[in-house]
Amino acid sequence: MADLVSHPDEVKVVSKRFGKGATNIDRYLELDGYKAVQKALGMQPDAIVNLVKDSGLRGRGGAGFNTGMKWSFVPKQSPKPKYILCNGDESEPGTCKDRLIFEHDPHSVIEGVVIAGIATGSHAGYIYIRGEYRYLLEIMQKAIKDAYARGFLGKNIFGSGYDFEVYWHGGAGAYEVGEESALMESLEGKRGIPRIRPPFPAVVGLWGGPTVINNAETLASVPHILLGGAEWFAKLGPAKNGGTRLFCLSGHLNRPGVYELPMGYNLKKMIYEVGGGIPNGRKLKAVVPGGSSCPLLTADEIDVSMDFDSMMKAGSMLGSGGVVVVDETTCMVKFALRIMKFYQHESCGWCIPCREGTDWLKKTLTRFHHGGGVKKDIDNIQYLSENMLGRTFCPLGDAAAMPTISIVKKFRKEFEDHLDGKPCPFVKTHATERAEVLV
Amino acid sequence: MKFSDQFEARFADMLTHYPTKRSVLVPTLLYAQDEVGYLSHDVIHEIAQRLDLTDLEVSNVISYYSMLTTQPRGKFNVQVCTNIACMLCGGEELLDHCKTKLGIGHKGTTPDGIFSLEEVECIGGCSWAPAVQVNYDFHENLTSEKMDRMLDGYKKN
Numbered sequence: 001m002a003d004l005v006s007h008p009d010e011v012k013v014v015s016k017r018f019g020k021g022a023t024n025i026d027r028y029l030e031l032d033g034y035k036a037v038q039k040a041l042g043m044q045p046d047a048i049v050n051l052v053k054d055s056g057l058r059g060r061g062g063a064g065f066n067t068g069m070k071w072s073f074v075p076k077q078s079p080k081p082k083y084i085l086c087n088g089d090e091s092e093p094g095t096c097k098d099r100l101i102f103e104h105d106p107h108s109v110i111e112g113v114v115i116a117g118i119a120t121g122s123h124a125g126y127i128y129i130r131g132e133y134r135y136l137l138e139i140m141q142k143a144i145k146d147a148y149a150r151g152f153l154g155k156n157i158f159g160s161g162y163d164f165e166v167y168w169h170g171g172a173g174a175y176e177v178g179e180e181s182a183l184m185e186s187l188e189g190k191r192g193i194p195r196i197r198p199p200f201p202a203v204v205g206l207w208g209g210p211t212v213i214n215n216a217e218t219l220a221s222v223p224h225i226l227l228g229g230a231e232w233f234a235k236l237g238p239a240k241n242g243g244t245r246l247f248c249l250s251g252h253l254n255r256p257g258v259y260e261l262p263m264g265y266n267l268k269k270m271i272y273e274v275g276g277g278i279p280n281g282r283k284l285k286a287v288v289p290g291g292s293s294c295p296l297l298t299a300d301e302i303d304v305s306m307d308f309d310s311m312m313k314a315g316s317m318l319g320s321g322g323v324v325v326v327d328e329t330t331c332m333v334k335f336a337l338r339i340m341k342f343y344q345h346e347s348c349g350w351c352i353p354c355r356e357g358t359d360w361l362k363k364t365l366t367r368f369h370h371g372g373g374v375k376k377d378i379d380n381i382q383y384l385s386e387n388m389l390g391r392t393f394c395p396l397g398d399a400a401a402m403p404t405i406s407i408v409k410k411f412r413k414e415f416e417d418h419l420d421g422k423p424c425p426f427v428k429t430h431a432t433e434r435a436e437v438l439v
Numbered sequence: 440m441k442f443s444d445q446f447e448a449r450f451a452d453m454l455t456h457y458p459t460k461r462s463v464l465v466p467t468l469l470y471a472q473d474e475v476g477y478l479s480h481d482v483i484h485e486i487a488q489r490l491d492l493t494d495l496e497v498s499n500v501i502s503y504y505s506m507l508t509t510q511p512r513g514k515f516n517v518q519v520c521t522n523i524a525c526m527l528c529g530g531e532e533l534l535d536h537c538k539t540k541l542g543i544g545h546k547g548t549t550p551d552g553i554f555s556l557e558e559v560e561c562i563g564g565c566s567w568a569p570a571v572q573v574n575y576d577f578h579e580n581l582t583s584e585k586m587d588r589m590l591d592g593y594k595k596n
Binding site for chain 2 (some may be wrong): 002003009043081090091092093094095096098099126130131132134135169171172173174175186187188189190192232246248249250251252256257258288292313322323324325327330335338339342345346348363
């Protein structure tokens with residue numbers, strides 16, 4: 001069970017039932033549970049789609065696409081069944097928010113899935129939870145069972161005449177499966193290799209049927225929009241960035257934790273006020289603003305608004321809400337190496353630029369960090385990374401390249417300080433050197 | 440091949456959830472592994488038969504997923520995260536500590552078969568780093584002392 005934290009600047013929407021026992025269906029009902037889905041059953045599907053569109057809700061998995069817009073791409077008539085797929089394969093390094101939603105408020109995800117179903121004319125939804133989150137899968141299995149027992153799922157839900165089935169599904173360890181087309185492959189019982197698009201999942205998805213794929217936090221936001229209205233939700237954040245976000249603060253911070261803050265909250269304030277600043281009076285060096293695939297920001301670049309558009313303007317991304325704070329004692333070459341080691345491990349091997357690129361980059365960065373670097377390696381690391389961008393079926397290649405390019409560009413001096421066989425200047429700050437596991 | 444009644448009930452139920460049999464494969468493999476300890480040839484063959492797949496098709500899926508293993512492991516699989524958030528908070532030192540304490544390396548198993556050790560990628564414990572999973576249990580905000588107490592606790596079980 002993960003500890004909960006709070007801060008006065010928080011605006012609790014998705015997290016409002018955290019710590020209130022809402023895994024219990026009776027308690028969930030007391031806390032306005034299943035009211036939104038009943039409201040949705042009395043609405044025209046298009047009206048639901050427009051409401052979500054107008055709320056400015058954007059995909060919380062990282063891509064930030066307007067959710068209502070995504071729903072509107074599902075064809076009204078389809079010879080094949082339509083599906084809703086909740087992406088709970090949370091595994092972007094730095095991200096631990098969906099975990100809290102499943103742990104404290106699983107019914108809100110179920111409700112979001114059903115509402116997405118009503119809005120798009122679908123009659124079945126799947127909630128995919130990563131394999132490591134077994135205790136959360138068990139919480140979800142019970143929540144689904146309880147909802148069926150009350151007649152909230154299955155045939156004729158709430159006596160409306162509308163049928164909707166919700167099923168759980170568990171993964172078995174794979175970052176790549178968090179990518180939507182790989183997620184569908186995994187659910188179909190295959191290796192999680194991405195599909196080429198078009199056709200997009202909204203047209204050809206699970207078992208060939210039109211499929212809406214949304215992140216768990218996105219779906220958990222939907223019932224609140226139904227009840228609170230599009231205008232209320234939109235006004236929580238800046239223009240076109242409605243609502244709040246669960247920000248996962250981690251790394252070198254005095255008060256790490258998952259905080260729900262309005263979209264557009266200032267990053268500097270988030271680090272120094274909400275997160276309590278950096279321990280031991282140390283200085284900030286860098287921030288990973290939204291999970292390990294985002295370009296890093298330097299200490300001078302953090303006076304920014306944390307919303308999708310402002311972060312794009314700042315040369316990075318809002319991503320998945322994983323804010324990793326890095327202090328001055330950290331070696332950025334080693335940081336780049338650890339990120340690359342991850343992507344090399346997770347590359348499914350389907351696209352050559354990603355499979356070979358991540359492997360070469362890991363090897364080069366390992367050699368470089370251990371004193372075997374030459375000057376031309378620095379440009380080579382950047383060149384190799386830039387050549388992965390946009391050349392793969394799925395964004396894993398981009399995810400590996402983007403942080404690496406930003407580290408080489410913004411911390412070039414640290415690379416130069418490793419040249420000529422010099423030992424890593426930060427080695428004293430690491431208790432041990434671990435060459436054997438890094439190779 | 441005999442699985443528990445609970446496994447069989449869940450398997451039968453899951454088959455009704457999807458339009459294709461194959462779709463139950465990934466969660467079924469993990470549940471089978473939980474019961475048998477690893478995915479042996481017998482388990483692979485049994486599941487392949489049930490789902491009208493070849494053994495090779497099942498093995499092909501197994502090799503993709505990091506939690507699935509065809510080798511026996513210790514009773515308690517200690518999975519230490521060293522990804523960025525945990526690395527910044529001492530995850531690597533914690534892994535080294537475990538290696539010394541257990542006398543095994545990455546993916547090794549102690550001779551008594553009680554523990555195995557694995558360096559894993561992000562497990563979603565970033566805000567409570569460093570984080571470790573022992574089988575499915577999360578342990579967070581760890582230090583080497585807490586780790587020692589925890590491992591001793593498992594050993595007594």
